[in-house]
Amino acid sequence: MRSSTLSNLAIAASSLLVKEVFAGPVGKRDTYVVTDVVIVTAEMTVYDYGTSFSTGAPVDVATYTSEGVPVLIPAPATTSSTSTPVPISTQAPAVFIEKTTESTTSTTSTTPAPVVVKPTTVAPVVVPTTLVPVVSSPAPVSTPTTGSTTSSSAKRGLAYNDASLLTGFTGSNKISWAYNWGSTTASIPSTLEYVPLLWGASSSFTNNWISAATKALASGSTHLMSFNEPDLNTQANLSPQAAAAAYKTYMDTPFAGKAQLGSPAVTNGGGSMGLTWLKNFISACTNCQIDFVCIHWYNGGDANAFMSYIDNAYAAGGNRPLWITEFQGQGDTNAQNTFLQTVIPQLDASPKVARYAYFMASDGVLLSSGSTLSPLGNTFASVA
Template identity: 35%
Template structure:
């Protein structure tokens, strides 16, 4: 199965991973939470977490861990890992030395845009003969299935590597506390019912995971997978069944 779950470290990981029938999981970290039987995928979130490769023994096989390592989280974002392309490339051999399959850094910006952070990184990786085994993608936009799938296809066409969609969700970035999102949970469900089968049918898409926030979140709440008590929303029930 391709379907996964990404989550924060709030102590509910095992319940949530099981609830949505995820085949894999990650938490922007390198430490496996207890009580989960499906493979865990570690991530080097940023340069400050590079020492976790040694701390968690990622240079060898670790029980419960998939033999994969995800690259930096949104290095082009000032509020995320915030890494220059030059620094990202300089430290990439440390990730490569683990021998794990390596996912590219997942950028906040469009990976196919002219002179994008990822295009610069991938060009330098090629020049230096560094290994990147698949492309990691983040996507947040209105729930337009045709647009989403076209963007995923365009990323594959550009980089010609397998794709992991490590965060995605419909979003309304114009919503505020006083101007509710114009989309509903049914819009999210309709989107999900179209794109999940389409992702499953694309051989180049190896894995994906819906990104959930709380139901109260003004931008993504309509697409949340879980209620505050941990039970599945209607969107979550749909994800679990796909």
């Protein structure tokens, strides 16, 4: 069955209009001299209805004077809902009659000068098209997740200076990672992921950072951390804006998409420090990949205050998973042990906490002598 879809065809037509003539007796016969000629080029539309054709009214599209200078005529307004006619690619060329010069007072010639006809090329009628803007996709923005990417049984980590002490924790299935506030480490147990940290933004830390972090990633590390307590003038000591600029240079640009990236680790100080500093950093670090937020907490042994601070830090970090890379209770071993036994089950159960490390894996804290675990170390390594 033939489709009844309407098609159309544009046809160009040319006509010669004598703009001005005059007649006068010359000798025994009348002679007419052309003084100006205008050529009008028109376009008409032929509609194909499948079994018949219909021709629309001609529309002027251009006018040529006898000197060949085109004068465009705008298309008239139309109320038709039909599609715009498409001009055919080969049009019969319009012509113009070259104006001749002849004296009207001459009586020596009874034959007028010949009329010379020259073809001209008609400029094609261009049907305007609608340009479709090319929309570039913005650069991707890291979307914070709302829960831990680590199982509750493996959130715990070890903050250390001496890698040899970590062997005392190899029998624990609760501990999965370790860091030493640096970008390189001596050998640590293979059951632990080493997480490099770019401690500060000065050249002594940044010069070898990219090569060290790249090597760690090639060896199995999947996370990188940045700037130790930049809100404290005795530590990394950076403004939120300076930290954001350094983060883009040394964290985001070289490692976005290659590792999970952590924010600077802030203190729990008040005023412009702590969570205020963190919020200002995140605001300054536009389009940065920040996968998790690092915090420290030293504020006595109040377990309820600690868990409340975690809620506030989670909100300040834009609902990103939290890494508590330093925290500690207060008092003697028994008081700290009670604190750990209280908070560890809550930290493991919290969807806001991805990882945490008690301060620290050293003699007198989590270890009693060498690689032998202290009572605190045993609690940290084993409590469910």
